Amino acid sequence: MTVPLSGVPLADHAAVYGALDQAGFTDVWSSEVAGADAFTPLALAAIWQPGLRLGTAVVPVFTRGPGLLAMSAAALAETAPGRFALGIGASSPVVVGDWNAVPFTEPFRRTRDMLRFLRAALAGETVDQTFDTFAVRRFSLERPPAVPPAIVLAALRPGMLRLAGAEADGVILNWLAAGDVPRALAEVGERRPGFEVVARIFVCPTEDATYARTLGRRLITSYLTVPAYAAFHRWLGRDEVLGPMWKAWADGDRRGALAAVPDEVVDALVLHGSPERVREQVRRYADAGVDVPVLALLPTPELTAGGAEALADLIARLGPHAGEGR
Numbered sequence: 001m002t003v004p005l006s007g008v009p010l011a012d013h014a015a016v017y018g019a020l021d022q023a024g025f026t027d028v029w030s031s032e033v034a035g036a037d038a039f040t041p042l043a044l045a046a047i048w049q050p051g052l053r054l055g056t057a058v059v060p061v062f063t064r065g066p067g068l069l070a071m072s073a074a075a076l077a078e079t080a081p082g083r084f085a086l087g088i089g090a091s092s093p094v095v096v097g098d099w100n101a102v103p104f105t106e107p108f109r110r111t112r113d114m115l116r117f118l119r120a121a122l123a124g125e126t127v128d129q130t131f132d133t134f135a136v137r138r139f140s141l142e143r144p145p146a147v148p149p150a151i152v153l154a155a156l157r158p159g160m161l162r163l164a165g166a167e168a169d170g171v172i173l174n175w176l177a178a179g180d181v182p183r184a185l186a187e188v189g190e191r192r193p194g195f196e197v198v199a200r201i202f203v204c205p206t207e208d209a210t211y212a213r214t215l216g217r218r219l220i221t222s223y224l225t226v227p228a229y230a231a232f233h234r235w236l237g238r239d240e241v242l243g244p245m246w247k248a249w250a251d252g253d254r255r256g257a258l259a260a261v262p263d264e265v266v267d268a269l270v271l272h273g274s275p276e277r278v279r280e281q282v283r284r285y286a287d288a289g290v291d292v293p294v295l296a297l298l299p300t301p302e303l304t305a306g307g308a309e310a311l312a313d314l315i316a317r318l319g320p321h322a323g324e325g326r
Contacts, residue, residue: 002296017049023319029055046080060091061114070121077145089154122148156232161187170196177268181288198292206300212272275317
């Protein structure tokens with residue numbers, strides 16, 4: 001599950017983590033955009049529910065210096081030895097440049113360089129090297145983790161997917177349909193032992209299809225108009241079906257862009273229906289080669305009306321233990 005959950009204060013997540021564990025969820029993965037940072041929700045989970053595996057999906061490679069990112073990852077790896085995976089990615093010009101005042105330049109090289117730096121630093125090495133996009137002078141962690149975390153790479157198109165396959169311990173996929181997974185993994189190449197495929201999957205578990213599709217369209221027009229995601233979906237073959245949305249958005253016609261997103265695209269990228277139906281759709285990702293399907297839970301009318309009790313029931317119905325009488 002993606003954490004923290006929307007609408008639940010971070011201080012109240014002890015109950016959320018407990019419910020996730022009881023329902024059979026194995027992992028919690030954090031994101032970092034403009035809400036909580038990626039590390040704090042996982043540090044709390046490490047203490048409150050020590051059986052859960054932890055992951056970041058993702059930490060941008062631009063918004064922290066190399067040393068600070070290594071320190072944050074090492075601290076969490078020390079707190080949860082053997083249970084933490086560090087997911088890194090390029091992020092976007094808005095997050096990096098507009099919100100964090102850092103130039104978003106050469107994202108592929110910066111990601112590659114940060115991956116190589118982190119690999120060495122988290123292994124306890126002293127790093128004294130000039131990379132293509134930054135230089136580090138004699139940095140070594142005072143407290144290198146006894147168990148270095150796996151480093152997984154967020155990737156969309158062939159270059160980054162190949163980098164993940166060649167140098168990372170796994171890949172994180174995002175904003176793709178189950179049917180798109182084989183194409184992405186073909187670029188990753190032969191998977192080494194222990195290499196994991198993680199995918200964030202947006203789910204809106206409600207049978208109110210109109211509500212789910214309306215929300216899905218808003219998300220799609222917000223995300224898939226970002227140049228990197230637009231290029232990704234062109235590469236996946238959606239130029240014809242999403243072309244009208246991209247044109248309307250470029251023309252400043254936001255309503256037209258929303259209206260131009262076909263139902264079939266929404267249904268493929270934002271899973272909706274009963275919790276049981278959503279679970280069935282998530283299994284398609286696993287069948288396609290995803291090792292760790294990470295749900296990103298969207299608000300629903302039922303959650304808004306039912307509060308904490310409805311959330312606990314939904315987690316139980318979505319989890320792997322659903323139907324086992326737990």
